Amino acid sequence: MTKRLVVVTAGLGKPSSTRLLADRLATATGRRAEADIQVIELRELANDIAQNMVTGFPSPRLRDAVDAVTSADGLIAVTPVFTGSYSGLFKSFFDVIDKEALAGLPVLIAATGGTARHSLVLEHAMRPLFAYLRAVVVPTAVYAASEDWASDGAGALAGRVDRAASELAALLGARPDRPLGDSNGPEEPGRPADVDDMAVVPFAQQLAALAVEG
Template identity: 55%
Template sequence: MTGAKTRTLTVISAGLTQPSSSRLLADRLAAATVDALAERGITADVEIVELRDHAHALTDNLLTGFAGGGLRAVIDRAAKSDGLIAVTPIFNASYSGLYKSFFDVLERGTLDGMPTLLGATGGTGRHSLALEHAARPMFAYLRAATVPTAVYAASEDWAGSGDQGLAQRIERAAGELAAAMIARENVGPADPFANSVPFEELLSRQAH
C-alpha cells in the first residue's frame, strides 16, 4: 500500500489478440474501480498487464523456476498490490492456459487475503458459469479474497440492452472490490527470512 489515501490495483488480462474483449473488459473494470475508490476519497495506482506480452517468459518460468525481467516485475507488483482484477477469455468452458500459467508461477502465499475481482469473456453466455466452477475455485485454493460479484461478458453484452446490464454488473463488482481494498491493510507476502534465527544463536543452541 503506497499511502493512507492511495491503493494499488493490478489488472491482469489474458486476452490473446490485440485488441481483445478481455482487455476491453479489464479496462472497464479498472475504470469503474478507480471511480469507486475516488468516491471514497481514495486515489488508485493502477497498472494493467497483458499476459500475452509475457507468454515466453511464463513458459521459461514453468520450465526453469526462474522469472525473468519483466515477468519478475509483474509478479512483484501483484504481490504488493491492495487489489487485483483478473480477466480471462473462456476456452472449452474454462480459463485460458496463459491465464493459468501466470497464477501457477506465483510463490505460495502471494495472494493470501488479496481482494480480487474475477472477469471473463466469451462468445456466448452459456459459458458464464465457468467463472464459478473453474476460476473461483482456483482463487479459493490460492487463498485470495474474491468479491461476490464476478463479471462475464458475452458477445451480445457489448451493445444495446446487453451493455446496460454489463455496465450494472461492472459497477456492482467494482464497488465491492473498492470496499474490500479499503478495508484490508496490505502486509504483502510473507518474507521467509524475516524471522530467521541468527547464526550465532543457532551455534549457541547446538553447544547446549
C-alpha cells in the same frame, strides 16, 4: 493513502474484448477508490511464462509482473474462456506465483466468451482457483458474452461492472495501509506481507517439552 490496484488480462487479440472488460472494471473501481492502476497484459509475457515453467527461473520482466501482483492492495483478473475454462496462459501465470503470496488479497474475477453458456466458468473454475490461493474474491463476478457488448446487453453488463467495482472498492478501503517503505511487497518471494514471523519449533522438541512438563 492511495492503494495499488493491479489488473491482469489474458486476452490474446489486439484489440481484445478481455482487455476492454478489464479496463471498464478498473475505471469503475478507480471512480470509487483512490488507486494507482497497473495493467499486466499476459500475452506480452507468454514466452517468459513458458520459459519459467521449464527452467524455474523468471525473466526480469516476469519477476516484475509477479512482484506487482504480490505487492498489490487489490487485483482484477480477467481471462477469455477456452474450452470451457480459463485460458492456459492465465493459469500458467498464476502457477508461477507462490501459492501463499495472494492470501488475503481482494480479487475481482471476470471473463469473456462468445456465448453466455460459458458464464459458469467464473464459479466452477476461477473462484475455486483464487479460493485455493486464499484470496478474498468479491461476491460479484463479471462475465461478458459477445451479445453483452451490443446495445441490448450493454446496460446489464454495466450494472454488473458497477456492482463488482463497488465491492472491490469497499475491500480496498478496508484494507490497512502498508508501512512506509514497503513498496516492494513481502521481503521473501511469495510470503504474504501481513503474516507475522513465527519461529517454527521442531515436533521432536515440542514432544520433549511436553514430557518435561508431565
